[in-house]
Amino acid sequence: MSTDVILRMIDDNDRDEIWYCDQLLLLGQLIAWAWLEKKQLLPSSLSIFGLQPATVRENLARLSALADSACHPEIFGFSCLQSIPQDKVDTLISNLNKALQAELIIYPEIPHTLQQLINRAGKQTPFWTLPDDIAELMTLLLAPEKNSACYCPFNGTLSVAHQLATQQQNVYTELPLVSPLPYISNLLADQAIEHRVSHPIFNPAWLKPGALVQFDYCFSCPPSKQRYNVKQINDLYGRFPEQPLYGDIVHIRHLLSQCRKQSIAVVTESILQRTAGKEWGFKKQLLEEGIIKAIIRLPSSSLAPYRDTPCLMIFDKQKHHRDIMIFDASTAYFRAHVKRNQIYPQPNTLRNLDVIYQQIEEQENTSHSRLVSYDKLTENDYNMQVDRYLTKAPPKQLKAVSSETVPLSELADLIRGQSVKSDNMLNGDQFLEVMVSDISAEGVVEQAGKPVIVNEYRERAIQQRLKPGDILLVIKGHTGKVGLVPTICGNNWIASQSFQIIRLKKGTWIKDPVVLFQYLSSSAGQAILQQLRSGASVPLLQTRDIKKLPIPKMSDEEQEMAQHNWEEIRSIHAEIRFLQDKALTFRRKIWHH
Incomplete structure (x- = not known):
């Protein structure tokens, strides 16, 4: 009303x-x-x-x-x-x-x-907060005992704070943005939430002599895509041992520093996927400590400020969790159907919250949940992305491939394309950068379309200079697309940062790069590449996964067939281009300028 x-x-x-x-x-x-x-x-x-x-x-x-x-x-x-x-x-x-x-x-x-x-x-929203369904799910998953001390930092968690207050919890917020809304809510809803206006990272406000206040349960929805220079935070409480750059780690570290029992935080899928540097060490430590209980992927557009797919991470300091639950709540079964005539519709809101709670608590393995072992997580370099553990069944084409395989790294050298920027237009060396759009329909790199003139980046450009027979694998965006560098190519062609260069080693059982190119382009090769795809808003293929890519052992006859097949493909595409040119010529015969 x-x-x-x-x-x-x-x-x-x-x-x-x-x-x-x-x-x-x-x-x-x-x-x-x-x-x-x-x-x-x-x-x-x-x-x-x-x-x-x-x-x-x-x-x-x-x-x-x-x-x-x-x-x-x-x-x-x-x-x-x-x-x-x-x-x-x-x-x-x-x-x-x-x-x-x-x-x-x-x-x-x-x-x-x-x-x-x-x-x-x-x-225009200055004070966005979590939708009701996700706030309800967060309180359901932690299920704090009555009269527990519950901490809700950041403005996004205000809706959680209100739900906790209705459950007769003692609620404490820490809000970076000044607004009358929290106090209006306290007054009109007759709640006694204790609000403090301060930035939890730069100036934590819930303090006791000599330490941060410890709360029973913590709920957090921090801003996404944040980066921090931790050295400038001037932290006196030892919260950030990794000296991280990405906000997800900073926010989680802060939350854990003020939690006694359990915490739940909204994170981006990017932090789950990253397996290098400080992110790798951070996740490794949390797994060894056994405090990660579960990871839940939410529908991709359920949280407006989050461009990456949002996820929930549950941390439990009361019990050692050697294995963690991976749960996909982005499927149709958990997405609510929003009626068009709703006054304030929200896309991809949640339903069946009780099922999510029950299956996580009972650690059920289903089509959308999996209890993943510590050993499996370690094997995957602490990559916790949901798709890595909840994938669809391999396509039928894979059954026809030889069961005897070797990892790609044994057959080829991998060179990761890096950013090369023009930095000296007068005295630099000119290179031509191959872009994804330079790969033709049949898969040949016909030209290198982007000139770059470099001085400072010269050594980097030389390292990723292309050679005839190199295979270019797109690892960012249009992941899995493959291009073959032709026999005649410029000695100043380089790969853009969208590519992984695959260069066949000498002395392997593969006779010609065309054979490996044909396999990677095939339905079987593409199916495996798509299963390895990670990333949230931008699909990615990681180098360590590409190195492990299984390549089936092929007989001489199979390799000759692949090479012959490639010649047929090129011949067909040449005929297609001829017919296209012929059609254009006929069109021009009628009227011309």
Whole structure:
């Protein structure tokens, strides 16, 4: 009911305007004012009935200055008026007066309604929080005992804090962004959440003499795609031993530093996938300590600020977990079907939350869940991406391939393409960079289309200079696409950073690079490459996986067949080009410029 009323009081078509959220916050302030008057907690001179637009600023200042309530400055001291057009303020106050006189406002429902509408504002949202279903799932998965101390850092977890408060938990937040919304929610929903406005990473606010406060349960939804210079954080509590760059590690380390029992955090799929440097060491340590309980992949667009696929990680300090549950909640069974006429629809929201909870607790192996051993995780260099452990059955074509295989690294040298930028247009050496678009339909690198002139990057360019017979494997974006460098190629052709160069070693049983190229291009080779694909928003193939790529032992007859097949393919494509040129010639015969 309150949602319908509020949508009639404001124009929802304005939600892309920069002032839309301020309008909602102003409405929240005014409804909080009406609630205080309804409870007879204000002097008679501060009545909201008959409010005039010209007196709004003055009255909010008077409310903020009242000395008998600690929450008034946080609610009314935040000015929302500057950005809102005056005609919108006039309309809002007029509509509010009518709604109050008709007693249409249901006060406890207002905080949730405001938050849902603020979440809809897209890029204009200053105070986005987790959708209800994911907040509910997080509280369900940790299931804190009544009256537990629950910590919710970052603004995104405010919706979790409200759910915990309704479960009679002791809730403590730490919010980097100043807003009246948390205090409006406390007042109208009659909750006692303790809020502190501070950045949890740079300036942690929940302290006790000599240490950080320890909470029973911690829930976190930090901002995505964050990077930190840890040396500039000036951390006095020893939270970040890796000195990491990526925000996921920093956020998890902070959460664990203030947790006694269990924590749950929203992370990007990128941190699960990375297997190098500090990320590798970080995940290795957590696995050895046995505190990772489960990883749950959420639907790809379920959290608006997360471009990468969002996931949940559960950490448990009460029990040693040698194996961890990998769960895929992005499948159709767990995605709710949103009705078109919903007032504030959210894509890919969750359903069947009880199934997720039950299967994780009971450690069931199903089509969307798998208990993965420590040894398996170690074998995969601590890559925890869901697809690596929950893959579809191999295609039937794989059955026809020889069971005797060798890893690609035994047959070929691998050279990873790196970024080479033009840095000296006058005195540098010129190279021609092969891009993915330079690979023809049949798979031949016909030209190198991008000139780069380098000086500083000269050695790097030389290392990835191409030779006839090199195979180029696309490892980023259009993963799995394969190109063959022809016999006639420039001595200054280099591979772009989208490629892995595969250069056949001398003395192997493969007679010609064409044979390996044909296998990698085949349905069998492509099926294996797609199974190795990782990455969230951008698909990737990792070097260590490519090195292990199984190549079937082929007889001389099979290799000759592959080479003959390649000649047939090239002949067919040459005929296609001829017919295309012929068709173009006929078209030009009728009318020409």
